[in-house]
Amino acid sequence: MKFGIFGGRFVSEILYPVLQELEDSYLRISRDSGFRIKLNNYLSRYAGRPTPLYFARNLTEKIGGGRIYLKREDLLHGGAHKINNAIGQVLLAKAMGKRRIIAETGAGQHGVATAMAGTLLGLNVEIFMGRKDAERQRSNVKRMRLLGAGVRLVSTGTETLKDAINEALRDWASSFPDTHYLIGSAVGPHPYPTIVRDFQSVIGYETRRQFIDDNGKLPDEIVACVGGGSNAIGMFYPFLGDHGVKLTGVEAGGKGLNSAHSAALSAGEKGVFHGMLSYFLQDQDGQIADVYSIAAGLDYPGVGPEHAYLKELGRAKYVYSTDDEALQAFITLSKTEGIIPALESAHALAYAMKVAKKMTRDESIIVNLSGRGDKDLDTVFAYMGDENAP
């Protein structure tokens, strides 16, 4: 139930037994070979796994240092890694006899993935989304509706991901008998951080195999963006025992750590919120802070408890990229490789480009390209102003 001191199940008495039951069901169902075969089938034939591990030659040459590889989760159905977990948890919910799925979404990618998986497998889906996020990710709201999901706009608090989770938890406190709450990030009360990590670790297992097949050795460093941290933990987990491989999570530095940002591991304190003991941006009184990032998917005041643990252990390092750095990386990758990355993933890319520059030519760094950036075009062009737009 815990990652060192982190994690746990800090919820009201109403939800405690519900989570217990979820844990028991998950342990039983996920070991079932029929379940695993079904999951793998959907992942390969519906979602598009395995995704390529792509050597970014143009970008590598432009930077002039280590070899940069991209794990192309952006090529998955729906345009992000979120579908890995969504299919897994919808199958789990079905096996548990649930008829309805609720989920939170920030950038909308998890909402879209859940809507797809729910439609595919015949469950009703309702997505909670902060009003501010719905405004900056309009196309994803339309996609969710088209896919048959109800979208409930959340106007409380900062109207972003944190508030969407709050509202989903409130719904679940009464709806749990027939409803599964499909958390999209590696956050929340136990067993969610473990479930999400398990379903996302397909990213890391594939990457490890692909890199060894191509190079006969392990990479030197792996970089992934961290909001709640699902793509990062899925990528890191299979490499935890490979001590020669540096693992680096990149948080959203927003306008800088002295200004608005959402870098919980870089600048937060230990706390207990959303059911878990982890790092949170908060004030002296333990009130959760209003946070900010240009990337809606990273705009969260906390972080998954396993990342907190990996930081404490020193096994992974956590840094941040600012809005501006992420934007530059967004444009650079588009112009050099013809790949438009999600703004979330662009945070990881921005840091990786800095590291690659200092690497030798025979060193390698892998960036988890967790999503594609089509959803971010309005945000990027508005941020840059029409005359400066690329």
Place this chain on the structure above:
Amino acid sequence: MKTLHRSLISFITAGFPSLHTTREYLHLLSEYSDVIEIGLPFSDPVADGRVIQLSDKIALREGVTAEKTFRLAQEFKEDHDTPLILMTYFNPVFRKGTEAFVDAAHRAGFDAMIVVDLPIDHAEHYLDICRQHNVKSIFMATPITSLERLKIIDRASTGFVYMVSHLGITGSVNNNAALLRNAIKRAKGIISNEIAVGFGIESGEEAATLMKWGADGVVVGSALINIILNGQDPEEDLRRKLNDLRKGVKQY
């Protein structure tokens, strides 16, 4: 806090609608209530419905902190002996340090605490601290809590066991009366603490029914906050509501 003996337990959010007015409302509540529960406002009250969410938001905008909440209790206790319960989410406790927080609550005059998102399973340290500082620990149970778990909750609770009337958030309406009725009856048979029932209770009639079913007390929160938020004449409306509730609690 002695025993409940048919208690009306009224809830108000500290600093709502302002620190000064909470002070006045506490006086008013104490005229009708046997116990008062003061909520420390939290930025993200995930177990609360719209009404208490709004009161938290207003209180935080007023600049209410744990420190100010403690001072509010202390001032109240100077001329009242109504027992006070502090209701809070866990993060403010954790951030200050459980020991420091519980100690401060005790020195401010709080007799008991309820920590909404601290289940018994994570409460070992907190319970030690509460015992050391002579603060009673109240835990929640639900109408579907297993007998086995109910016993553990009973052992951890001092003061009373807080039975939520139904599965949901504060202020939402109970649509399964039979389930609650059975739950109260069942719990009375096996636990040693008294039972107070809360969540969504609005009228003296409902309170009377709960007492008839075996509750030892009734907790009313959202209905009172709602009057302060929307009442034409909040003070008068509040008195009328409290009078009605008190009658309901005491009549049976």
